[in-house]
Amino acid sequence: MIELQNITHVFYPGTPDERIALKNLSLKVNKGDFITIIGSNGAGKTTLFNLIAGTYRPSQGRILINDIDVTNTPEYKRAKYIGRIFQNPLLGTASNMSLEDNMMICYRKGFKWPVVSLNHAMREKFRKELEKLQMGLEHRMKDNLALFSGGQRQALTLLMMVLSRPELILLDEHTAALDPKNASKILALTKEFIEEYQLTAMMITHNMTQAIEYGNRLLMMDEGEIILDISGEEKKNLTVEDLVEQFHRLRQKSYEDDRALLSEKKP
Numbered sequence: 001m002i003e004l005q006n007i008t009h010v011f012y013p014g015t016p017d018e019r020i021a022l023k024n025l026s027l028k029v030n031k032g033d034f035i036t037i038i039g040s041n042g043a044g045k046t047t048l049f050n051l052i053a054g055t056y057r058p059s060q061g062r063i064l065i066n067d068i069d070v071t072n073t074p075e076y077k078r079a080k081y082i083g084r085i086f087q088n089p090l091l092g093t094a095s096n097m098s099l100e101d102n103m104m105i106c107y108r109k110g111f112k113w114p115v116v117s118l119n120h121a122m123r124e125k126f127r128k129e130l131e132k133l134q135m136g137l138e139h140r141m142k143d144n145l146a147l148f149s150g151g152q153r154q155a156l157t158l159l160m161m162v163l164s165r166p167e168l169i170l171l172d173e174h175t176a177a178l179d180p181k182n183a184s185k186i187l188a189l190t191k192e193f194i195e196e197y198q199l200t201a202m203m204i205t206h207n208m209t210q211a212i213e214y215g216n217r218l219l220m221m222d223e224g225e226i227i228l229d230i231s232g233e234e235k236k237n238l239t240v241e242d243l244v245e246q247f248h249r250l251r252q253k254s255y256e257d258d259r260a261l262l263s264e265k266k267p
C-alpha cells in the first residue's frame with residue numbers, strides 16, 4: 001500500500017551542520033498493517049513520518065502509495081489519503097469552534113460537492129459516533145473545543161481522523177502528553193478504530209511494552225536505518241529485554257532513549 005524505495009534524507013547538505021536523518025531506507029507497508037516504531041533518540045522516526053506525509057521531499061529515493069509515485073506530491077494533496085496525529089492534543093482540532101462544527105469540517109474533508117449542511121440527520125450521525133468514545137461528549141456538541149481536556153481533544157482528533165477515512169494513519173507519540181489513564185484510553189480507542197475500520201497504521205512510541213503489545217509488526221530504528229522488522233509469532237513472543245539485547249547485539253552499543261528506558265523501569 002505504501003512503499004519507500006531507497007530513501008535518504010539529509011538536512012543542510014554540504015554545510016557544517018549536515019545531518020543524515022535517513023540512510024537508504026526501504027520499507028513496504030501492507031494494507032491492514034499496524035506497525036509500531038521504536039528507536040533511539042534522533043533515529044529518524046519523525047523524519048520518516050514527515051517524508052511519508054509529504055512535509056519534506058526526500059533527498060533521494062521514491063515513495064509510492066498504491067503503486068503511484070507520490071515523491072513530489074505536496075503534503076496537502078497527500079492529506080486526502082493520510083491522517084496524522086501529533087503528541088500535542090491541541091493540534092488536531094480547532095479550539096474556537098464548537099464540537100459539531102469541528103466534526104462537520106472533518107466530514108467534508110475531500111468532498112467539494114454535494115455540500116452537506118449541519119442538519120438534524122448529521123447531528124444524529126455525529127452523536128452516534130461520539131458515543132463510541134464513551135466520554136459523554138455527545139451531550140456537548142455545541143461547546144467550544146477550548147473547554148475540553150487534552151484527553152478529550154485527542155480522542156476527538158482520533159475519531160475525526162477516522163471519519164475522514166484515511167488509507168494510512170500516522171500516530172506520532174499521540175499519547176505521550178497525556179496522563180496514564182487518558183493515555184491508555186486513547187490507545188484502546190486507537191486499537192478499536194484500527195480494527196473496526198480496517199485501517200493501516202504506523203505508531204511511533206517511546207514505550208517498548210506498548211510497541212510489543214500493539215500492532216502486528218514492530219520496527220526498530222537507529223541512526224536513520226530500520227535495524228529490526230519483526231512480525232507474526234516472533235513479535236507476539238517478544239519481551240523488552242529481547243529488544244534491548246537485540247539492539248546491543250546489532251549495534252554494539254547500548255540503547256539511547258531515556259524516555260523508553262525510564263518508562264520500562266519497574267517501580
Ligand SMILES: Nc1ncnc2c1ncn2[C@@H]1O[C@H](COP(=O)(O)OP(=O)(O)OP(=O)(O)O)[C@@H](O)[C@H]1O
Pocket residue numbers: 011012019020021039040041042043044045046047048
Ligand atoms: N528540521 C530539521 N532540521 C535539521 N535537522 C533535523 C530536522 N529534523 C530532524 N533533524 C535531525 O535528523 C535526525 C533525526 O531526527 P528525528 O526527529 O527524525 O528523530 P526521532 O527518531 O524522531 O527522534 P526522537 O525520538 O528523539 O524524537 C536528528 O539528528 C535530528 O537532529
